[in-house]
Amino acid sequence: MVFSDELKTRRLILVVDDQEINRDLMEMFLSDEYDLLFAENGRQAMELICAHQEMLSIVLLDLMMPVMDGFQVLAAVHEDEALRRIPIIVLTAERSAELRALQMGAADFITKPFDMHEIILARVARIIELSEGRTIIQTAERDALTGLYTGNFFFQYAERFARYHPDCEMDAVVLNIERFHLVNDLYGRDFGDRVLALIGAAIQEQTSETGAIGCRMEADQFCIYIRHSEDYQELLNALQSRLAPVSGNTRIRLRTGVCAKLEGVHDLRGQFDKAKIACDMLRGNYSRNLMYYDMELHHKEVFSEGLVNDIHRAVEQRQFQVYFQPKYAIQGTRPVLRSAEALIRWKHPEYGMISPGAFVPLFEQNGLIQTVDEFVWAETARQIAAWKAEYGFTLPVSVNLSRVDLYDPLLEEKLLDLVERNGLTTHELKLEVTESAYTDDPEQLVARVERLRNLGFEIEMDDFGSGYSSLNMISTLPIDVLKMDMKFIQNVKKGNEKDFRLIELILDIADYLHVPVVAEGVETAEQCEMLRQAGCSLVQGYYFSRPVPPAEFALLIAKEQNERKLEGST
Template sequence: MDIQKTVLVVDDSTTNRSILCDILHSDYTVIQAENGIQALTMLKKQDKKVDAIILDIIMPEMDGYEFMDKIKHDKTLSQIPVIILTEKSDRDTEKKVLESGAWDFVPKPYDADIIKLRLKNVIARSQVSLLKELNNVMNYDPLTEIYSKNKFFSASKALLKANPDKQFAFLRLDIDRFKLINSFFGTAYGDRLLKHVAKRIRDFAKTTECCTFGRIDADVFGIFTPYQGKEETVKQIEQAVENMKKLSASYNIMIVYGVYVVTDRSLPISFMCDRAALAAKTVKGHYMKSYAFYDDKMRLSIENEQNIINEMSDALENNEFVPYYQPKYDVKTNKPVGAEALARWIHPTKGFISPGVFIPIFEKNGFISKLDFYIWECVCKQLKEWKDSGVPLFPVSVNVSRVNLYNPNLSKIIIELTKKYDVEPKYFNIEITESVYTDDNVMIDDITSQLRNNGFTILMDDFGSGYSSLNVLKDVQVDMLKMDMMFMFKAKYDGRAETIISSVIRMAKWLNIPVIAEGVDRAEQVEFLKSVGCDYIQGFYYSKPLPAAEYEKLISDQEEQPVPENGTSVNDLLWGKGGGLLAYIDSIDQPATIYECFPDGTVVMVCSNKAFSQKYGYDSSVYGKLNVMNCIDSECKEKFTSSVNKAIESKDRAECVLSMHEINGKKHWFKTHLRFISETGISSVLIAYFTDVTDMVLTDKRINDYKNYIQNEIDRKHKILIVSNNSDARCQLEEILSQENTVFTAETIQEGKKLLLNEDIDLIYFDIQLISKDDEFPLDIDERRLPVIAITQAHSVLKGMTKLKNRVSDFVMKPYIDELVRLRTNNLLKINISGSANEKYFSRTK
């Protein structure tokens, strides 16, 4: 959508402002200020983005020069191009104007065409800057090219403010089970779907007055639109639902709509979005209905949430939160071997408040961080008390919320807390939910590494509740897995849950990771878990969460013992029952291989998964024979060798970016993640996971080439052609321009054409006296449209030459001012360079 530019006219003369508004109103949105102080106030309020300023010099209160000095020192305002209006056009005045920071000037009396031309050029220059690129990145979602969340919210707020008499509605849309769509059809299909939804929204907005829209999150979109009644809104939603059904014959794509009709205009837009999200949540997964309107019941839910928020700090201060301990049992012995500490809220008047009520609220508002620390300290105090009293000690695991995992001091806090109460790290286990690992693997990995290095045991909680569990597991360091049976046994078809559970347990054994099944409450579940080799069970079948005193009674008669570790031979690890590691890597979608690494530096590909073979063309004929070093480009071999050695020496992981060739010779760049598995006595075994980053590398290269091209073009000497039958004009302009450029001169049009054919000219100075009033510009050779600056005796002459006036970009006339000539030349060269660079590197046809 081509949005009209806004120009601020600053002049104390009402007549002058009126003249300028008449000249500009058809092409620009014009706003006015009568002096510099008023203009500064308007600019700082930023009610409307100003694209250029036309400024008078002589004004009361604050003149043009003082105004220029003020905005020069403001980082934001200094980027707005300024054209100064001058009474005089003598050399000294024009020089002073340019030195003040003005981008250009226009002498009085006003020439409409000249003003428009100057204005068009300075705005074009300002748009070439990097600030525009940054603004675009911040305001637009790069995938769908619609507003980003922040821009959408701010645009909606502005729309609401600008239309006080209109009623609006906030529509929140999200694609139901989008993670499954990505999993089934691939992220490329998912991206196409997101772009399709964005296009549908954009098409809707084109037919709706006063409407904004944007992408809020991964698969979540928002529309802020005038509300025309529930019936009309439902009709629009149902039409959109029908349109989405036509998109895929193989998968029913459902979009869930939450609608908040704006009744409280003072609410932040983010709150309106939350209310729409609350409405959408009520129909998520209900296939008979795809929309819901926010109502009073939801408001009551928010009020209840607010009551909890109001009381939470006092509750913590008054020790109303207490840890309950749910035992974990060894499947082989049926005896407790530890517990999980769970927060419980015992309210003085309301009694027991369910954690299902307060935990989600605390996670959303960040209070969970304080509750975590409180429970950790309670557990450490309790462990110390048991130790001092001679009660047998067993590991107690505590939960670490998502919020705390973003605390860079988390490891230090936990280590110091256990030291404070003299608790050995092996008795203080850390549970981190699986979904957290998908947010920022690198940061989580750093935290878990620090804790494991200090003796703490890391448990991955809720394993299997996400959509990418196997992919997550390959990238993280964990000591135990916890599977939630409540999730697993929701499987729709008989036997499917059992198959998934047995596969996960078998895979975990290959990786030497014990498994705890939680949420177990039936005898048949226990028998099944025993039959498939599960190590530990936690759930109501054995025990509900217990207060500290009851748990203490349970463990007092037990013999203190560490949690046993699983042992697996190297052969079982590689080629065990069920296919070993090959079965594991075949179960993931990401391309992966198994490498055998020898002391002489040879790295042999032992096998690969289906995803790798299908994508890159390797088959079993090369297994055991292919030396990976022969496939890696020479400039990357040292880096790859270093990463392999790092993984082997640390018995951990390493990664690098390298380029390789397929069998067909096509070059690809990969981010290669190496994970140490085991040693065979004569070699080391690694798994390599590959992420194709070819597009990213090529894009980075294109951006660097783009930047280098622009810089090289700006830095080089440019070739300028001066075509004029006036020898004085040619000589004066040549003298001014030849200091920074290579200048060619021609007395006639024919001479000019000959030079254009033989030289790579960058810009033309053309004397308009060489052609008549109705002639076309005669020097466009081979469809090349070079920037043109007209040489003229007066404004009025160019004004009457309609065809030529539309072709030229600027003009000069006597007396030629050195600084001004160079400025206008450089401006046009930069605009031309930027356009060429965009066409060369970012044209849609590239």
């Protein structure tokens, strides 16, 4: 084993022999390279072993001694899990004792009369090396928190099993905890670790009963390599039930993905990835906690993979298009076009027009959304400037900032550059930040948003009411506009009286914060009137216009321009 000089420390050895001359001989042989402790009998030896168990690299143990002999020491060390890792070399003149000592856990033996000291040194060094190597392997093999295998060893053992048992039908099972980051955020990391340890123990128990193996792959992701089963609900229920002691105020919910009947040893990791895809599909689905990877998922995966591969070409070939949806002020004598939201559309050469719902969440997962966002910002800034030049007044447009944008150290620089290059002011380009982004890292996010506001950008909190903002948090957030989530309006459409009350409540909150509200998803005149009467300032939705391409949106601006001219002439 190779150690760097800094790590190379003198190892500590305990020499146990009742004969002083023998102890002195060992001191002569070993003291140049090792630190030494000495004991005259087994009892003294056990005291020293217990006192120095963390530091001891090896014990050289005579067998025939008064008070407590070497065999008794071997037995006592072997019985103690903490001491068992310390290797013992027995010192003996008895060939007959060697086998018994080895059977009792001795690592090796040194015969008396002693060999040449080089041989003794070499044997001691070799056993220490083997023991330390084994300890390192054991540490790397097991996850310290759960006791389950770590990922690399898990796959090594699984692949070995698959190779030796090609006829065995095996499944890949991946488990995850729903919104585990919230468990950590709300109850602290110690509690989160307790949950993970409980799941680890439960998996350990279940897998040892079935001959399966389990690992903690990362964070809250667990994998099980198990003989094929037609039904995993029972296993999942058993694991879930073990979480009952910690599921007090919070419901800790496991979700499970299964890739059944694995195809041998080939690409085992890929097959676990498929189980994970199935598991991820259950995110946010509270009616199901088990999903199998099947052909439908496979097609979705292939489709998603295709989109990821196509994104750069799509930018180059201008397959992405920016559409604009107007926001109207509704409290005056007529609805006034006040601003717009820029929305991405993808006209794919193979799939046709792809809904943002199909690719935005996908790109958000892998960070590619930044490419799309920056395309939208650039197009939008260019378009605002073009309309301003054409119609003589500014129509501010809001663009979306994704989570990944908010962590981009160059964000302010990029936005200011766009504004400057297009001859705009920061007031003309508004920024939308989704409510749930604020809960990720509130302090950092608030500081970021504050910096953007100080530069003059207006911040709209998107999807308000769909996330987990606390009223306390809302009052401290630096925002200029609340965008009410469209679900509130849609629910009212279904005749839900409580949701109308919720809308009024949100409007009251906005009033308290002195910020206007944009109601999203308004589709009918009744909804618009209801919002107007309730005091809502702005609405956005199909009632006025669906998102439209720039040329079509220009007609809305022209119309607004005419209205203003008419109002000016009367």
